[in-house]
Amino acid sequence: MLNAFSGLDQMKLQLDPNNYEACPTYNEWLDEQYSEQTGGNLEIFGFQPRPSFVLFTMSPDTYEATFSDFTQQREEGIKESVCNQFPSPIAYYFYRFENGYESDLQRLHLLRDTWESVIDILHALAVAECRHRNIPVVDPLKFKDLFTDSVAQRLENIEKITSQLSAAGIFPSVAKISPAATLAAMKELNQSRNAFSHSAAQSEVQARSWITECYVDVVEVLADLDGLEDIQIVRYLGQVDGTTLRCEIFRGHSSTRTIQNIKISHQQMLESAKYFQQGQMLVIADGLIFGLRPLIYFREDGVGHSTRLCIFRKTRGEDPDRRLEYEVIGEATRHEESRKNFATEINELRGVFGLEAE
Template structure:
């Protein structure tokens, strides 16, 4: 997946060509030869291949830094938090490996939650091979299959789902392949610092390239609904970037969004605002406040457990090395709506 130059194909790396053109324009203005304005990158490619290739490493380094800054500052908080710690907050390579693994799983968690939320919002019946129980899997590989399956079924209904715009089929296929082939994403433990470094080195570039492909995640907002200022202004807590500092903002919506998503505008609801639509993310994403209400931690679904009448949903608390449990009954409305998509009765 790493970007590479092809000495026989000028169009092999369009982003590098754009970068070269921008560098030339910043230093010298547009290239103009008696009114003819060729692309500087194409001139270099055809007339001086060595010069064309010479600054590729500079381009890649700048691009990597821009990707990392984007992920840490603009991506949804679970991804941003773990990736920032992978880059800046680790005490050992073994811990760093775990943080890279957490970053990877958080990407899949967010895409999966978005796919399930849109499916419920649009109320599109789901057919084989997807099963209701598969939505509540603790398998990363199965969640990737769910994303693919939901995308396929919504597309068959004439809907291009938001998750498909963020993660096109080629990107999702690459993620599935990487998830199967990279030691860093398995749940086997590295036996030493050296092995941890080796596993990180093995997949780091691939992870960065996946994050680059998923730059559409910059455009979504994961929020906790607090109240409404008026009919088209929501008061929400925002979960974007790596910082855990509480951020509360007014969010303007239009009348159609208000009508389509009014049922989600209740205390305790986690929402995603994406592609002009507003979905409810429960039960895949929840939250937990500290005892005095100063800090809110996002909680990501991990698994279900227990038998009736004491059935529980277990969450991972982002930023804390703990799990948090909620009574399954607290999500009865959302779960029953999901069951209805599969033609099942109430939970």
């Protein structure tokens, strides 16, 4: 888990030799190291000072020198958790950013894909809960804004949905994962970092420079979004019994198909029964189960041996041939589905905006 490492307010962690409280997470780490090495707390005739404070006071040079060990272990812990525990779109692109690139230009694209995948997942979660709660939505949020290809607009949508659900007395799942301060930092970074835009790097040198500029920011956002470890994105396959779902799980960077039984409560079964149908993509978050269609879908290969998640990108066509275009995770390709395949979900979303069914 990343809990010991989270805190966007400590982005680009630094020490202050005159202020012990400058980096609380470092002090906690030092205390944990001492406890692990000795099997207990530091105690002097019943007095139990914090080992980190003793080190800060008695040997400031050692206190400062050990900081590099902390930051390295912290970064490795973040990367391991993202690659193995985060929803697969984020994990896949970040793993390739770390381990599967052929050039710095390609690596820059993988960093962008990681960043966009974080926003895609948060946005899909926010929209899914908005539909599930069926609470009326008002200006300034508009129905058409949900089907945007703008990263900035998706961040705005998350903020507006969170605000409106909160005003209705609901603390939405996405707000627990991405508090207001984190979301504000993400919006600021999205506006200020060239590497997050799709302007093309002109050279390997420029790509490398942009990666250097943005890498720490992305890692700190990922650390602060450690709640993403606790959600499950799954494809519904069937039910073993009334409270046991059979699902394909999309977690971590591996593309190996994973199918598991998921035990749910009787209350969850009653509240989310309408989603338990073939072809449904679900998210299990904060004890609730929502349907993720149409923003997240899937595509199987011809013989059903592998499944690729598909992330909504844009709308296509006009009546009677309106389509949704998806990015296929792990493939350099796009996939289109008829809008009619998602009529139920789209009309439910239209309903919360007070619009008639299509």
